[in-house]
Amino acid sequence: MTKDKLEEIKAYVKRKMDKSNDPLHEWKHAKRVCENCRKIVKALNLEDKVDYNLLQATCYLHDINHIYYPPGILNYFFETRNSKRVLPKILSKLKIKGSEKKIIEDAVYSSSFSFPFRKLNKDKDLYTQVLQDADTLDFFNKDRIKSFLRYKRKFFFLRLIAPFSHWAINFGRKKLCKYLNFPQISEKYEINKSKIFIN
Numbered sequence: 149m150t151k152d153k154l155e156e157i158k159a160y161v162k163r164k165m166d167k168s169n170d171p172l173h174e175w176k177h178a179k180r181v182c183e184n185c186r187k188i189v190k191a192l193n194l195e196d197k198v199d200y201n202l203l204q205a206t207c208y209l210h211d212i213n214h215i216y217y218p219p220g221i222l223n224y225f226f227e228t229r230n231s232k233r234v235l236p237k238i239l240s241k242l243k244i245k246g247s248e249k250k251i252i253e254d255a256v257y258s259s260s261f262s263f264p265f266r267k268l269n270k271d272k273d274l275y276t277q278v279l280q281d282a283d284t285l286d287f288f289n290k291d292r293i294k295s296f297l298r299y300k301r302k303f304f305f306l307r308l309i310a311p312f313s314h315w316a317i318n319f320g321r322k323k324l325c326k327y328l329n330f331p332q333i334s335e336k337y338e339i340n341k342s343k344i345f346i347n
Contacts (some may be wrong), residue, residue, distance in 0.1 A: 149201040149248055166214050175215035179291055182207040182280035198274050199327055202248055206255045206279050212238055227260045251267040255279045263320050263327040266340045270329050272347060274334055277329035284327055288317060 165175040185207050189195060213230040217223040235256055239249050255276040261267035262284045269276045286292055313344060325331035 149178050149199055149205055151201060153242075153244075154201040157205045157244075158208055159324060160238075160242060161207050161308050164212065170214040170217075172219065173211040177292060178208050178211060178287060179208065180286045180291070181279070181282045184285045185278050187283055188330065188333055191253060191333060192330060194278070198278070202251060203275055203278060205244075205248075206275055207254045207282065209235065209238070210256045210279055210283065218252045218270045228257050231256055251275050259283055260343060262329075264316060268329050269326075281328045281330055281333060284324075285333075288321055288324075293317065302334060 161178060162175050165173075165178060168174045185203055186200075187196060189200065189203070204236050213227065213234050214223070216234055217230050235253060236325040239245075239252065244252065250272065252275075254272065256279075258269050258272060258276050259280045262280050269280055322326065328334060
């Protein structure tokens with residue numbers, strides 16, 4: 149993927165996600181996932197094994213369905229179905245075709261449910277695995293947790309899961325390696341009460 153095409157995708161997603169009604173799936177989340185991907189690629193020495201522009205594009209697009217569906221239990225459990233309804237149209241509008249289209253779609257459709265369900269993608273390509281792990285790491289990001297706490301009273305689904313959130317975050321931090329396609333990444337991250345960051 150060319151740098152120009154990546155910049156076009158980035159600008160498009162930012163424009164759309166700046167209008168998102170979902171406080172946990174907005175532009176800042178997409179940017180953090182992209183940054184996590186960069187760190188994972190570097191930590192695992194995958195620079196020569198992936199098209200980094202394509203990987204970044206996949207990161208930016210992975211939660212694009214959330215601009216069309218409000219946060220709720222239905223979008224949570226039907227995220228893949230909802231992505232399949234909107235992503236192909238967006239990729240077509242952005243003129244992304246062929247193998248790049250397939251890589252993005254496969255990765256996005258397989259990125260959900262690593263935590264807490266351990267639905268991993270160890271048998272899939274690097275784009276899918278790295279995206280899922282980068283997204284999982286952001287689940288524990290201090291800024292995302294702050295957003296959750298700020299908006300938990302506004303949305304029924306967030307209120308519903310709020311009583312379990314503190315336990316889930318602490319449990320996930322302690323057992324992080326179990327929820328990653330590349331468990332060795334957990335050894336390269338230090339997790340404390342406020343943030344995840346790479347050593």
